[in-house]
Amino acid sequence: MIDDAIIIEEFKRLTLEILHHDGPRGILVGLVGELVDILENAADTQFEHPSDITEGKTSSRDGLAISPTQAAMCATEEQRTALFLRGLHDAITGALELKSSEPVRVLYAGSGPYATLATPLMTVFPPGKVQFTVLDIHPASIDSAKSVIGRLGLEQSVEEFVVGDACHYIIPREATPDVIVSETMSTALEKEPQVAIMRHLLSQAPEAVIVPESVKLDAFLVDTSNEPERIVPDCEGSANSSQPDRIPLGPVFELNASTIRSWDALSTERLPAAQIEVAHPLKPGYRPFIFTTITTYGKHVLGTHDCNLTGIREISGIDHLAPDSTLQFHYRLGPDPRLVAEATD
Numbered sequence: 001m002i003d004d005a006i007i008i009e010e011f012k013r014l015t016l017e018i019l020h021h022d023g024p025r026g027i028l029v030g031l032v033g034e035l036v037d038i039l040e041n042a043a044d045t046q047f048e049h050p051s052d053i054t055e056g057k058t059s060s061r062d063g064l065a066i067s068p069t070q071a072a073m074c075a076t077e078e079q080r081t082a083l084f085l086r087g088l089h090d091a092i093t094g095a096l097e098l099k100s101s102e103p104v105r106v107l108y109a110g111s112g113p114y115a116t117l118a119t120p121l122m123t124v125f126p127p128g129k130v131q132f133t134v135l136d137i138h139p140a141s142i143d144s145a146k147s148v149i150g151r152l153g154l155e156q157s158v159e160e161f162v163v164g165d166a167c168h169y170i171i172p173r174e175a176t177p178d179v180i181v182s183e184t185m186s187t188a189l190e191k192e193p194q195v196a197i198m199r200h201l202l203s204q205a206p207e208a209v210i211v212p213e214s215v216k217l218d219a220f221l222v223d224t225s226n227e228p229e230r231i232v233p234d235c236e237g238s239a240n241s242s243q244p245d246r247i248p249l250g251p252v253f254e255l256n257a258s259t260i261r262s263w264d265a266l267s268t269e270r271l272p273a274a275q276i277e278v279a280h281p282l283k284p285g286y287r288p289f290i291f292t293t294i295t296t297y298g299k300h301v302l303g304t305h306d307c308n309l310t311g312i313r314e315i316s317g318i319d320h321l322a323p324d325s326t327l328q329f330h331y332r333l334g335p336d337p338r339l340v341a342e343a344t345d
């Protein structure tokens with residue numbers, strides 16, 4: 001355990017500030033940066049600055065598990081980390097209200113080397129109230145998460161550390177989670193196995209609350225020549241910037257508990273998504289894009305450009321949109337999961 005109790009107290013103080021901060025984003029950058037410094041210093045292994053940050057990644061049949069170094073780097077994305085922490089905090093608080101004697105169980109699938117979304121909350125919820133299972137496919141990440149949690153004196157909050165593939169993990173019957181948290185995704189739910197992981201785990205714990213509660217993909221036509229030169233995150237509001245020229249086409253796909261349940265009977269690699277009519281005539285310069293919105297839980301929402309996961313993605317594979325085209329979407333599971341669009345005239 002770290003001798004200096006002041007560091008542990010500071011870790012808790014930073015966690016509480018991050019949970020409640022409602023001011024300028026610059027302050028949040030500092031708070032999350034300090035929190036991550038403590039996590040890095042507590043870890044046995046340093047994951048900074050290797051020559052190839054992707055070294056150690058795993059390509060599985062359900063998608064890419066990014067390397068421990070890349071997973072460590074996610075922690076400093078302040079808006080992402082803060083909103084996942086706030087969402088998970090509120091999901092656990094809700095689950096606690098439904099529990100009488102037993103602790104709330106949280107299954108954390110894809111912890112990375114610091115268990116960034118759980119370790120801070122272990123300082124807020126005592127071990128008698130909340131127990132975490134910390135799982136990652138990479139042994140180096142679990143070894144590191146163990147060292148961090150041990151050094152911060154929080155090991156009593158962990159029911160089990162698991163090295164394994166979350167898409168094949170069998171949840172022990174006696175440890176059914178009340179909350180499942182996973183951030184195993186990339187922009188527009190591409191490449192990484194978030195959909196497969198949540199589907200597999202929720203099928204074994206149908207009553208569990210999932211964090212993020214929803215990942216929603218919407219299509220827009222975007223006049224790229226009219227987008228602001230500087231990326232303006234939704235969380236900064238549009239008051240100080242000109243409104244970009246975007247035409248909403250409609251919702252395309254959503255990952256949430258109810259859509260996951262609606263796929264129960266499907267055994268193919270193809271999940272249903274919307275069909276969208278593209279109105280004619282299209283003004284020159286407009287191209288179709290997918291926007292991602294993540295509700296971690298309740299009121300905690302990551303909007304466009306708030307973090308890397310909610311950047312915008314051009315819809316690929318469509319060279320020309322003919323007049324009055326229809327775009328038929330589906331979500332393709334497998335080693336390179338992604339939303340796929342097919343144009344029909």
Ligand SMILES: C[S@@+](CC[C@H](N)C(=O)[O-])C[C@H]1O[C@@H](n2cnc3c(N)ncnc32)[C@H](O)[C@@H]1O
Nearest residue numbers: 065071074110111112116136137165166167183
């Ligand atoms: C984007 S990182 C997130 C790390 C950390 N949870 C955070 O939010 O900062 C995703 C993590 O999920 C892990 N992962 C990806 N696919 C996995 C799978 N199928 N089973 C278990 N872990 C997986 C990766 O190894 C990586 O550590």
